[in-house]
Amino acid sequence: MAARQRWPGPRAGTTRFRRTGTARFRAVRRGLAGCLAAIALVALSACTGTAGPEPSSGPPALHSCEQVACTGVLDGAAYEILLPRGAWNGTLLLFSHGYRAAQPWPPAFAPVSTEPEPAPGWSSGRREIGQQLLDAGYALAGSAYPANGWAVADGVAAGASLIDFFRTQVGTPQRVYGWGESLGGLITVELAEREPELLQGAVAVCAPLAGVVPLFDLGLDVAYGVRQLLVPSLQLTGFASYADAVSALSAAATAVMQAARDPAGPGGATLLLLDALGDGPTRTLNFDGHDRSSQVSAAAETVVGALAYGTVGRYEVEQRLGGNLSGNVGTDYAARVTAAEAAVIDASDAGATQRALAALAGGARVAADPAAVRAAASLGDPQGDLTLPLVTVHTAADPVVIVPNETWYRTRAEAAGAADRLRQYVTVPPASYPQQPGAPYGAGHCNVTDQTWTGAVNLLDSWVRSGVAPTDSQATAAFGPDSGLDPAYVLPPWPAGDPTVQP
Incomplete structure (x- = not known):
């Protein structure tokens, strides 16, 4: 596999994004902490390639939303932070939302959304997933990104800035997990690969992991x-x-x-x-x-x-x-x-x-225009070179982001020697279902149950805390009996091209 190129910035031809001022100082400090953590990781890693069990400690302190701005604009991106009412479990979940049109999308041509999204469906009033995780003690944060469209580099930069803001203004998390859906899943994986010191694990649901x-x-x-x-x-x-x-x-x-x-x-x-x-x-x-x-x-x-x-x-x-x-x-x-x-x-x-x-x-x-193909790395070209645990979920019958995207990414992870840090799960629809309301799971883009969402997060959390990768039976229990999860599902091949060859 060719050596990975430097991560381009939000527009073609720019260099990797850099945070300035106090943010740059925080980045340096975080980098030092990452180096020390890496040394410890070598000593603690097991066959799963993840850190071993962490010591128990009391709940860390949080500044409340009366003390800090839990909503606002950061580096041009609207953000929202949600804090648990009870004790914080020490984990921050950074959510990356899916594709949003840059201009009103046909046929309805509804106004585009620029609302921050701290959990799946939150900005549209669907609060069940986020509320369950808040009740479990997680802190949640999400951004709208500085721009809509295929905003992968924008989303990576916005996520990094929001993590910095949370650490310096709200509280110091013991763990930060990225999670995202659709394009946000690709953003999450790019953040995990390009800025691994920011995260301890990641979840990507229905993500276009083959890249743009x-x-x-x-x-x-x-x-x-x-x-x-x-x-x-x-x-x-x-x-x-x-x-x-x-x-x-x-x-x-x-x-x-x-x-x-x-x-x-x-x-x-x-x-x-x-x-x-x-x-x-x-x-x-x-x-x-x-x-x-x-x-x-x-x-x-x-x-x-x-x-x-x-x-x-x-x-x-x-x-x-x-x-x-x-x-x-x-x-x-x-x-x-x-x-x-x-x-x-x-x-x-x-x-x-x-x-x-x-x-x-x-x-x-x-x-294709060769210059455009080269510049397209800025819009997502995950390499599979994971250094932290990644849980992915996909519906078997996804008409927008086909399930072979998972095959593409697994092939790259295997080539990079990182397959032990990857767990992929596919949900399969029932044999028949009515046209309305449609499939309960397994068919449609990102059509997974709420318990599948929370189960994927909890599965990742257990993996990170214990250092032991989840088993199929643990995944089945976490996703629940009505998820459609098929642990024996065989990922189909990508229809064209070789994942190990760079575009």
Whole structure:
């Protein structure tokens, strides 16, 4: 594996972020503490690669929110800190929220959110997860990041600043855990890899752990397929404006939904093939895939989601990078469609697979901008070189961030010799479920139970405190009987590319 490059700053071409003034002093002090901790770690590490049990002590002191500003703006990012009513258990949980659109997102075009998020769903009024952890004695903190969009470097910097603020103004934690969902899971893992002295462990749920380049490459594959099979005029990259990207999405989504009205004919066959190009599931939150019509509806949902990130999401990413980060020159689309998938595609439209693959083979391909690809490391390219425990959770049928993201990261962790610091869990949906309210778990993006969230945190906490990695039975107990956790789940391969080769 190539040597890891220095962590770029919030915009392409800048250097790794640096804190200044008193924050810089705190960073130096923390670095010294990290060196001393590393020496101790060598002596205490066991086969799990984590520190051994820590000595017991009384609850540490906290300044209350009447004494310090538990809400405010720090380095351009709104933040919120929540403190337990009872005794603090000495642990700070730093939450990183998921992707938020930089501009109003179609089709609703609702105003973008800039609220801080100290726990999953907190800013939208869903307080159960955060409250359970507060009741257990955890302190919670979260940021809105200085900017929306694919704000990985922004999120890493905001998290580091918030940890510094908590330590100097609120209390000195005995442990700090990062936890995050979706893009926030990627931010959490990047923080764990790039600033390991800040954390003792991390939890990432439904995270795009393959990184931004592989993810947008897959999005390009789906959009390219839509252009070749449904919308010949579809623009794929280089949008001149946000309005142009929205227009492209509207045209493509309209064609996809029209095809979905023909589940038993050519339209359904086309959508199932497009879904296969990005290795999307044929089950989603609201479609259980019990018959062809349900599978086609799930495929349509997955394809439209990929198109959204491949158009309006791509526009924002290309603005950050100054160019297109994705390419499909040399991509063999025939290799993406398995024999089993082809049989389903062709079941009601004989020969559909071969006709579609011929159209894909004959289209004009897209080349990535090498400078944009290099700069894309600033938007997330986790290496797997963990020095602390990481717990990940993914739904088996995630239509937005496919579960093979976990495979990509495991491959890198194994190559880095860090697989013993990684525990990955997948939840599987029931065999059938109603369209409304949909799957209780296992299908849909980040659709895990509240107990799965709190269980993952508590599982990590036990791992860090004891120095012993969790067993499958412990994970099953922590997540609860209604989580859909399948400890025997076999992670599927990433559909394209080699995780050990740098973009």
